[in-house]
Amino acid sequence: MAGSHFTGHNPDLAHHFENLDQQRQSSRLGMWLFLVTEILFFGGLFCAYVVYRVNHPEVFIFGHHFLDKSLGALNTVVLICSSLTMAWAVRAAQLKQRAILQLMLVLSFVLAGTFLGVKYVEYSHKWHHGLLWASRYAPDAHILAEAGVEVAEAHGEEAVSESIEGVPGDEIGLAVEALPVDEVLPETLLENAADSEISKIAPAAVGPAGLVTPEARAAAEAERNAVIVNPANAKTFFSVYFLMTGLHGIHVILGMIAMLWLLKLTRQGVFDGGHYTKVDNIALYWHVVDLIWIYLFLLMYLID
Amino acid sequence: MAEGHSAVVTPMSGGASGENYLTTGKGPLSWLFTLDHKRISVMYMVCILGSFLLGGVFALLIRTELWAPGATIMTADTYNKMFTLHGAVMIFLFIIPGIPAALGNFVLPLMLGAKDVALPRLNLLSFWCWLAGATVCLVSIVVGAVDTGWTFYTPYSTTTSTAVVSMTLGAFILGFSSIFTGLNFIVTIHTMRPEGMTWFKMPLFLWSLYSTAIIQVLATPVLGITLLLLIAERTLGVGIFDPALGGDPVLYQHFFWFYSHPAVYIMILPAMGIISELVSVFSGKHIFGYKFIAWSSIAIAVFSFLVWGHHMFTSGQSGLVNMIFSALTFSVAIPSAVKVFNWLATMYKGAINLAAPMLYVLSFLFLFAIGGLTGLFLGSLSVNIHLHDTYFVVAHFHYVMFGGTVIAFLGGIHYWWPKMFGRMYSEFWARISAALIFVGFNLTFFTQFVMGSHGMPRRYYNYLEVFKPYHQASTVGSYILGVAFMIMAYYLLHSLVRGEKAPENPWGGATLEWATASPPIATNFEHEMVGLDPYDIDSLKFDRQTGNYVRKDPGSIFLKPIGDE
Numbered sequence: 001m002a003g004s005h006f007t008g009h010n011p012d013l014a015h016h017f018e019n020l021d022q023q024r025q026s027s028r029l030g031m032w033l034f035l036v037t038e039i040l041f042f043g044g045l046f047c048a049y050v051v052y053r054v055n056h057p058e059v060f061i062f063g064h065h066f067l068d069k070s071l072g073a074l075n076t077v078v079l080i081c082s083s084l085t086m087a088w089a090v091r092a093a094q095l096k097q098r099a100i101l102q103l104m105l106v107l108s109f110v111l112a113g114t115f116l117g118v119k120y121v122e123y124s125h126k127w128h129h130g131l132l133w134a135s136r137y138a139p140d141a142h143i144l145a146e147a148g149v150e151v152a153e154a155h156g157e158e159a160v161s162e163s164i165e166g167v168p169g170d171e172i173g174l175a176v177e178a179l180p181v182d183e184v185l186p187e188t189l190l191e192n193a194a195d196s197e198i199s200k201i202a203p204a205a206v207g208p209a210g211l212v213t214p215e216a217r218a219a220a221e222a223e224r225n226a227v228i229v230n231p232a233n234a235k236t237f238f239s240v241y242f243l244m245t246g247l248h249g250i251h252v253i254l255g256m257i258a259m260l261w262l263l264k265l266t267r268q269g270v271f272d273g274g275h276y277t278k279v280d281n282i283a284l285y286w287h288v289v290d291l292i293w294i295y296l297f298l299l300m301y302l303i304d
Numbered sequence: 305m306a307e308g309h310s311a312v313v314t315p316m317s318g319g320a321s322g323e324n325y326l327t328t329g330k331g332p333l334s335w336l337f338t339l340d341h342k343r344i345s346v347m348y349m350v351c352i353l354g355s356f357l358l359g360g361v362f363a364l365l366i367r368t369e370l371w372a373p374g375a376t377i378m379t380a381d382t383y384n385k386m387f388t389l390h391g392a393v394m395i396f397l398f399i400i401p402g403i404p405a406a407l408g409n410f411v412l413p414l415m416l417g418a419k420d421v422a423l424p425r426l427n428l429l430s431f432w433c434w435l436a437g438a439t440v441c442l443v444s445i446v447v448g449a450v451d452t453g454w455t456f457y458t459p460y461s462t463t464t465s466t467a468v469v470s471m472t473l474g475a476f477i478l479g480f481s482s483i484f485t486g487l488n489f490i491v492t493i494h495t496m497r498p499e500g501m502t503w504f505k506m507p508l509f510l511w512s513l514y515s516t517a518i519i520q521v522l523a524t525p526v527l528g529i530t531l532l533l534l535i536a537e538r539t540l541g542v543g544i545f546d547p548a549l550g551g552d553p554v555l556y557q558h559f560f561w562f563y564s565h566p567a568v569y570i571m572i573l574p575a576m577g578i579i580s581e582l583v584s585v586f587s588g589k590h591i592f593g594y595k596f597i598a599w600s601s602i603a604i605a606v607f608s609f610l611v612w613g614h615h616m617f618t619s620g621q622s623g624l625v626n627m628i629f630s631a632l633t634f635s636v637a638i639p640s641a642v643k644v645f646n647w648l649a650t651m652y653k654g655a656i657n658l659a660a661p662m663l664y665v666l667s668f669l670f671l672f673a674i675g676g677l678t679g680l681f682l683g684s685l686s687v688n689i690h691l692h693d694t695y696f697v698v699a700h701f702h703y704v705m706f707g708g709t710v711i712a713f714l715g716g717i718h719y720w721w722p723k724m725f726g727r728m729y730s731e732f733w734a735r736i737s738a739a740l741i742f743v744g745f746n747l748t749f750f751t752q753f754v755m756g757s758h759g760m761p762r763r764y765y766n767y768l769e770v771f772k773p774y775h776q777a778s779t780v781g782s783y784i785l786g787v788a789f790m791i792m793a794y795y796l797l798h799s800l801v802r803g804e805k806a807p808e809n810p811w812g813g814a815t816l817e818w819a820t821a822s823p824p825i826a827t828n829f830e831h832e833m834v835g836l837d838p839y840d841i842d843s844l845k846f847d848r849q850t851g852n853y854v855r856k857d858p859g860s861i862f863l864k865p866i867g868d869e
Contacts, residue, residue: 015827016419016496026422026495033487037525044529044559048544056550134549135541233550239542243533 012275024277031281035288038251042292045244049299052240056233063237064303066131066143068122072301075118076294082111083290086283089262093276101279102266108286109259112252119249126238133242137235144230241300248296251289258282324726328826339424340826344431345410346724349717351434352406355397360789362390367748367782370775373767380765384451385466387763391454396475397438399709400567403574404520405430405485407716408513410724412489414817414824415507417498417833422491430484433477441474453763455564458545458556462537469538472531479524479531482570486520489513498816499863501835504595507815508838511598512577515605519566519573523609527563530556554619561612569608571705573601575712576643579668582715583647584839585813586662587654591839593646600639607636617688626685633683640676644669659811660734664715667742671707675700678753693763696756699749707745714741714792721796722810726823727803733795740788747781807852814840818853819861832863 017023053060089104126132129143262282265271271279325342329335335343366386369376378386409427413420421427444450448467452460461468493514497506534556536542543549545556584591591597613621613629621629647669656662678700681687691697722728755774760767767775809818815838820829836843843860844853855861 014424016422016424022495026491029494030423030426030487030491033490033521037483037487037521040522041525041529044526045533048529048533048555048559051552051555052544052550055552059550133536133540134543135539233543235541236543236549236551239536239540240544242540243536243542247532 012273020275024275027277027281031284035284038285038288038292042247045247046295046299049240049244052236056231056236058231059233059237060303062231062234063241064301066126066238067241067301068125069301071118071122072297075115076297078111078115078118079290079293082108082115083287085111086286090276090279090283093271093279094274096272096274098266098269098272101271102263105259105263105266109256109263112256112259116249116252116256119245131238133239134235137238244296244300248289248292251292255282255286255289258285323825324821324823325826326725326823337428339420339428341409341413341421341424341427342724342824342826342828344427345406345408347431348401348409348434349406349724351438352398352402355393355438359390359394359398360786362386362393364782364786366390367779369765370767371779372775373769373772381451383765384763385449388450388453389445392441392450392471392475395454395567396478397434397441399571399705400482401434401478401485402571403578403709403713403716404489404513404516404570405434405481407578407713407720408489408509408574409485411720411817412492412510412513413496414723414820414828415510415815415838416492416496416501417816417829417835418492418496419827419829421488422495423488426484426488430481430488433481433484437474437477437479437481439474440470440477444470444474455560456531456534457560458534458537458553459547461534462546469535472534476528476531476535479528482520483524486517486524489517490521493517498833498835504598505835505837506598508580508591508594508597508601509574509577509815512573512580512601515601516570516573518605519570519608523563523566523570526559527567530559530563533559554616557616557619558612561615562609565612565615566605566608568704569604571709573604575668575709576601578712578716578719579647579665580643581813581815582661582665582719583650584841585719585811586657586659586665587651588657588812588841589650589654590837590841591646592649592652593642594839596642597646600642603639604636607632607639611636614683614688617685618692630683630685634680637676637680644673644676657811658735660729660731660738661715661719661811663735663738663742664711664718667738667745668708668711668715671703671711671742671745675703675705675707678703691756693761694756695752695760695762698762699752699756702749702752706749711741714738717796719811720817721799722806723817723822723824725800725803726806726821727799728806728810729799729803730795733791737788737791737795740784740791744781744784744788748778748785749781751775751778751781807850809844809853810851812841812844812846812853814838814843816861819855827866829866831865834861834863836861 013020013023017026085104085107089101089108092098092101092104129140130136130138131143132138259282262279265278325340326346328340329338335347338344365378366383369378369383369386409421444467447470448465450456450464450466450468450471452464452466452468456468456472493506493510533542533544537545541549543551545551545553547553580591580597611629611633613625614633617626617629647665678696682691682697682700718729718734751774755771755778756762758771760771760774806822808820808822810822811818814836816829816833816835817824819833843856845856846852847854
């Protein structure tokens with residue numbers, strides 16, 4: 001199909017453009033607009049995250065203890081390095097340095113692969129311990145203890161049964177209750193539990209002031225004042241975690257496919273003439289993928 | 305289909321070789337893998353009109369069911385699916401891609417004097433996305449359909465047993481089709497304008513497509529993620545929208561309308577662009593207030609993002625938020641009215657030619673005015689409480705979307721038909737059909753305004769005896785519409801085979817698409833074009849012998865033959 005459409009004396013110039021400059025501007029503008037849609041796409045997800053976190057901060061404070069900060073940090077470093085090598089690749093394409101361009105693309109690909117490898121380690125760890133999205137969430141007691149999850153009785157209240165109202169008990173707190181009381185979390189976390197691990201806002205389902213019945217309001221007040229350690233909807237944290245990092249992971253895979261494609265073109269000598277637009281565009285995409293990860297790292301791993 | 309060059313070959317028509325885009329390349333694969341914007345546009349047109357037929361059949365079934373209270377021809381469950389499918393098919397498959405992808409794709413590069421859109425491969429990808437999305441939606445209809453209403457409100461959509469996942473997945477894929485079209489149009493308009501065509505010498509249709517494209521690019525990704533979250537909600541049990549898991553169902557409504565309110569401007573803005581073209585050509589006058597019309601398109605695009613909350617006046621937003629959204633909703637009326645007044649001023653003292661496209665313009669002005677003004681009723685907080693979720697809303701929406709967008713789309717099809725296929729349709733039957741559509745439409749939907757203000761709720765299967773006359777009048781109106789569309793299908797298809805060959809410029813338009821052959825050659829033009837004033841109708845004169853409008857100064861719009869270095 002390309003044969004009939006892209007003819008002319010200059011093989012780099014598509015037939016419907018007047019000159020290379022116009023062609024370059026078009027694909028560059030197209031890429032930027034595409035990246036805008038990517039930002040808005042993830043923006044919706046971040047927005048959902050913010051709303052849920054504002055309504056239920058305890059879920060996020062609880063959940064983030066199960067994420068491995070050092071692996072997350074390692075992945076952040078890996079992705080930043082890959083951004084550097086991609087930027088270097090663009091420079092090499094501009095300077096028509098085929099060997100360096102090739103090396104940088106390979107390095108970027110390897111770094112992206114490393115990222116996915118680390119992600120695999122993290123995912124399989126969670127899979128192993130049942131820390132999965134809501135419909136498959138079934139954490140084992142061992143992992144809860146390891147993270148230092150508080151047992152409700154430590155506060156002398158019937159918090160667990162209150163807080164998990166409406167949720168099948170075997171999914172949430174029962175395994176925790178079996179833990180010895182003194183093997184629990186550090187002092188600071190306990191203090192936090194008293195104030196910050198509690199919803200600041202009435203549950204969304206209750207409805208805003210004016211439509212709520214007095215009984216429902218009283219119930220909401222009671223729930224707000226209850227001390228919640230292993231929050232009722234902890235599983236939502238893992239749903240959100242897998243959704244966000246999973247979508248990001250798909251973008252990483254797409255980026256790796258694009259890198260392979262660039263590598264193939266490089267070996268064919270397509271960039272020897274200094275027409276680096278394709279490299280530039282993929283690099284821009286890669287930087288956005290990198291940027292989104294940095295936000296994910298901050299929002300999921302570094303909650304305290 | 306139209307073969308060979310047009311009967312009227314003027315020195316500049318470029319039809320001498322006998323080839324045009326319809327005959328260059330043969331066989332289905334030459335269509336399915338084409339990068340030619342004109343062929344993509346024709347494929348889009350066929351598919352979109354097919355969807356319109358499907359959605360129309362659903363509509364007629366709904367209206368037939370409502371002929372009498374209680375069960376008439378279907379069960380309540382089937383009825384719920386019918387109105388959902390009518391909405392989903394009409395919105396996602398027909399009206400959102402309708403004007404930009406079918407007509408815009410054809411006309412935009414031609415109006416720019418360009419050979420193609422800037423990103424032809426992306427254009428084809430957009431069409432393939434449409435096909436894939438439409439296929440998934442159809443599968444969803446076959447395996448059980450959806451009964452949530454086209455808005456997929458949670459928590460019902462997360463608990464119903466119908467095929468919500470496949471339907472929303474289809475809409476998700478269709479979103480990419482829309483994004484790619486919009487992205488392509490923005491890039492094309494930025495980079496492919498010909499010499500002399502500054503931003504304010506662009507035809508107004510391009511301004512409207514540009515504004516539409518901005519909305520497509522900025523709003524559609526949010527719908528994408530919303531539908532994805534809805535799918536995740538159903539498959540993974542995520543609790544973002546589920547109150548039982550601490551989620552917020554109204555958040556879904558916010559997300560949904562953050563896209564879907566701008567989306568109604570994705571539907572109406574290109575329609576306004578078509579009207580701007582047609583009203584000038586068929587009044588034989590320069591458009592009045594060019595810059596106001598151009599800027600009002602941009603203003604509507606900006607405002608469109610700030611009014612979504614007016615869909616949630618009764619869902620428990622704070623009074624302050626309601627007030628702000630209400631005020632912003634009123635302000636959309638300003639740029640809309642700016643357009644209408646400028647169109648009226650264009651017609652004033654013009655030599656009005658009541659050809660079929662102009663009949664659609666007049667219908668549009670009348671129906672859109674009603675649709676727009678009833679929008680103000682719904683934007684007022686107190687009145688909204690009374691009219692919320694009644695047939696009044698249904699009637700308002702159809703007056704804007706059908707009376708506005710579909711009518712303008714039909715006007716555009718009749719206007720550009722000779723250019724697309726090189727044939728003229730029967731003017732007599734076109735006028736009959738336009739008149740029937742106007743009558744049938746008003747009979748169908750004006751009664752719904754009355755019913756709604758008397759309290760008939762929307763989406764109800766059953767109703768009180770007192771509403772029966774209104775429902776029956778509405779149903780009769782919908783049958784008249786059905787007949788009118790059958791007439792239209794007949795004379796348009798007939799014209800492809802038997803129609804008179806169209807001249808280059810049958811209507812006297814001064815935009816560049818009329819300066820090439822009908823139908824155009826595969827690369828559109830044989831000359832590099834110059835962008836002159838697109839509404840300088842006086843630069844043309846009618847050639848009685850050929851039935852064609854020709855430039856008084858034929859050389860004025862050509863720079864040099866293409867390929868001449």
